[in-house]
Amino acid sequence: MNTPQLVVHRDKELMAQAAAARLITKIVDAQASRGSASVVLTGGRNGNGLLAALAAAPARDAVDWGRLDLWWGDERFLPEGDPERNVTQAREALLDSVPLAPERVHAMPASDGPYGSDAEAAAEAYATELAKAAGPEDHGSVPAFDVLVLGVGPDTHVASLFPELPAVRETERTVVGVHGAPKPPPTRISLTLPAIRSAREVWLLAAGEDKAEAVAIALSGAGEVQAPAAGAHGRSRTLWLLDTAAASQLPRSLYPPASP
Numbered sequence: 001m002n003t004p005q006l007v008v009h010r011d012k013e014l015m016a017q018a019a020a021a022r023l024i025t026k027i028v029d030a031q032a033s034r035g036s037a038s039v040v041l042t043g044g045r046n047g048n049g050l051l052a053a054l055a056a057a058p059a060r061d062a063v064d065w066g067r068l069d070l071w072w073g074d075e076r077f078l079p080e081g082d083p084e085r086n087v088t089q090a091r092e093a094l095l096d097s098v099p100l101a102p103e104r105v106h107a108m109p110a111s112d113g114p115y116g117s118d119a120e121a122a123a124e125a126y127a128t129e130l131a132k133a134a135g136p137e138d139h140g141s142v143p144a145f146d147v148l149v150l151g152v153g154p155d156t157h158v159a160s161l162f163p164e165l166p167a168v169r170e171t172e173r174t175v176v177g178v179h180g181a182p183k184p185p186p187t188r189i190s191l192t193l194p195a196i197r198s199a200r201e202v203w204l205l206a207a208g209e210d211k212a213e214a215v216a217i218a219l220s221g222a223g224e225v226q227a228p229a230a231g232a233h234g235r236s237r238t239l240w241l242l243d244t245a246a247a248s249q250l251p252r253s254l255y256p257p258a259s260p
């Protein structure tokens with residue numbers, strides 16, 4: 001398991017802008033070397049902040065949007081078009097303003113879609129879609145995501161994997177239904193830790209004082225069932241993108257040298 005790398009930025013706006021610049025470069029490099037790129041998005045303020053920064057980035061259209069696959073790490077299990085759905089917010093922040101290939105935008109099913117209110121069936125369908133997209137060289141039954149982006153909750157949850165709930169304990173399936181989530185809405189769909197860990201790079205975004213304790217817990221050796229963010233590692237890189245407020249409770253030994 002690779003050691004998490006930390007980058008701390010002055011504030012959440014700069015963190016989002018720097019993360020957006022970093023993501024553009026990552027996508028451009030992947031497209032230059034493999035002809036396409038694959039990114040997993042997340043919801044929440046920091047996840048959407050990154051997308052908004054991407055939409056406003058001067059180098060935005062260095063990305064060949066038609067050769068980018070977008071997946072989601074989790075979704076609130078609500079009707080299509082519900083303003084609380086992560087994909088709805090992603091469309092508003094970025095997706096509706098760039099020329100993506102519609103068939104390469106892999107939204108998770110809505111609660112009024114083909115699987116109705118059955119979150120487990122919807123999760124299974126998404127797992128099947130991931131498996132179909134996986135190549136022979138990929139790890140298990142999900143494609144080799146170039147970057148999988150996660151926000152971090154104040155309770156250390158990532159995606160919709162909440163401390164001590166069944167989903168964070170899943171070791172076989174790649175996508176599961178989540179019920180009773182402490183962060184509304186209660187019913188969700190989420191990638192599991194094994195699916196998250198199949199990504200080449202996992203980037204965790206955390207900004208604000210309210211994340212400082214979660215960041216310190218997750219980076220100080222806590223177990224992944226008690227602190228799901230602690231189990232979010234990429235195969236070749238695990239990158240924590242923080243602002244100074246979210247890094248404020250880190251032991252100095254963990255604080256990256258380049259930060260103020």
Ligand SMILES: O=C(O)[C@H](O)[C@@H](O)[C@H](O)[C@H](O)COP(=O)(O)O
Nearest residue numbers: 043044045046151152153158159
């Ligand atoms: O559905 C969601 O809400 C997200 O996928 C969730 O995992 C989010 O990323 C974290 O809760 C952090 O959210 P904030 O960035 O808003 O603190």
